[in-house]
Amino acid sequence: xxxxxxxxxYSEESKxxxxxxxxxxxxxxxxxxxxxxxxxxxYTGDLVDVLPLAQSTISQHLKELxxxxxxxxxxxxxxxxxCIHQESWQKAKELFDTLFKQDFGxxxxx
Amino acid sequence: xxxxxxxxxYSEESKxxxxxxxxxxxxxxxxxxxxxxxxxxxYTGDLVDVLPLAQSTISQHLKELxxxxxxxxxxxxxxxxxCIHQESWQKAKELFDTLFKQDFGxxxxx
DNA sequence: ATAGTTCATCGCAAATATACGATTAATATT
DNA sequence: AATATTAATCGTATATTTGCGATGAACTAT
Numbered sequence: 045x046x047x048x049x050x051x052x053x054y055s056e057e058s059k060x061x062x063x064x065x066x067x068x069x070x071x072x073x074x075x076x077x078x079x080x081x082x083x084x085x086x087y088t089g090d091l092v093d094v095l096p097l098a099q100s101t102i103s104q105h106l107k108e109l110x111x112x113x114x115x116x117x118x119x120x121x122x123x124x125x126x127c128i129h130q131e132s133w134q135k136a137k138e139l140f141d142t143l144f145k146q147d148f149g150x151x152x153x154x
Numbered sequence: 155x156x157x158x159x160x161x162x163x164y165s166e167e168s169k170x171x172x173x174x175x176x177x178x179x180x181x182x183x184x185x186x187x188x189x190x191x192x193x194x195x196x197y198t199g200d201l202v203d204v205l206p207l208a209q210s211t212i213s214q215h216l217k218e219l220x221x222x223x224x225x226x227x228x229x230x231x232x233x234x235x236x237c238i239h240q241e242s243w244q245k246a247k248e249l250f251d252t253l254f255k256q257d258f259g260x261x262x263x264x
Numbered sequence: 265a266t267a268g269t270t271c272a273t274c275g276c277a278a279a280t281a282t283a284c285g286a287t288t289a290a291t292a293t294t
Numbered sequence: 295a296a297t298a299t300t301a302a303t304c305g306t307a308t309a310t311t312t313g314c315g316a317t318g319a320a321c322t323a324t
Contacts (some may be wrong), residue, residue, distance in 0.1 A: 088301055100302080102301095106302095122300045123299090
């Protein structure tokens with residue numbers, strides 16, 4: 045067969061949405077975001093206190109959320125204050141809205 | 155430190171949302187869902203024709219979407235017709251809506 | 265019965281993700 | 295300068311994901 049060298053060109057939207065979805069694809073990160081939303085912001089240490097995970101592990105999850113663009117950190121020595129990244133959050137919201145806007149309910153098929 | 159044996163109890167919501175998000179966290183699967191929504195339904199073979207990936211790979215992605223509950227397959231020998239799973243799709247939509255409903259725009263912090 | 269079609273599954277390799285403890289970097293405090 | 299605090303990063307181990315080709319199962323058509 046050998047159909048491919050697997051270099052697929054995805055749309056920017058697909059890539060961006062997949063990136064957000066992937067970042068949201070772990071329960072710990074959802075808990076972190078929830079915590080962040082409750083407090084509006086919080087320090088890494090707060091999360092370390094709350095979650096039964098090593099500090100390094102939490103830091104890593106924060107990094108993934110940050111890399112995906114969903115949160116941002118403000119240095120506030122010696123702590124770091126994390127918050128939702130407004131713009132990206134809005135962008136993610138829109139992308140998911142668009143994805144789910146397809147109202148499959150109308151087209152009955154199976 | 156040894157803070158944990160890492161048995162965290164997540165809420166059902168977190169687990170379910172994470173499961174959906176994870177399934178959506180790969181561009182190929184988004185393309186598949188888009189294709190599915192365009193045609194309302196389609197056969198595995200259609201996707202194999204469209205995507206530059208091996209049949210087995212596509213089958214695997216379909217399995218993941220099915221395991222997450224986002225799609226369902228109707229046997230239509232010798233083919234299988236895949237469609238969006240209405241209920242789960244709606245449930246996912248709601249969970250994401252709830253997640254993004256938090257209007258962080260109001261609470262300025264950083 | 266035999267051969268053909270369609271798609272899932274197996275077995276494998278490579279890459280990525282997840283967790284940890286230990287270390288390092290940055291800054292504040294003494 | 296020396297110490298303490300906070301959090302990122304490094305190194306490592308294990309598990310999961312992603313991809314492939316090959317094989318197998320289910321059903322059709324000859």
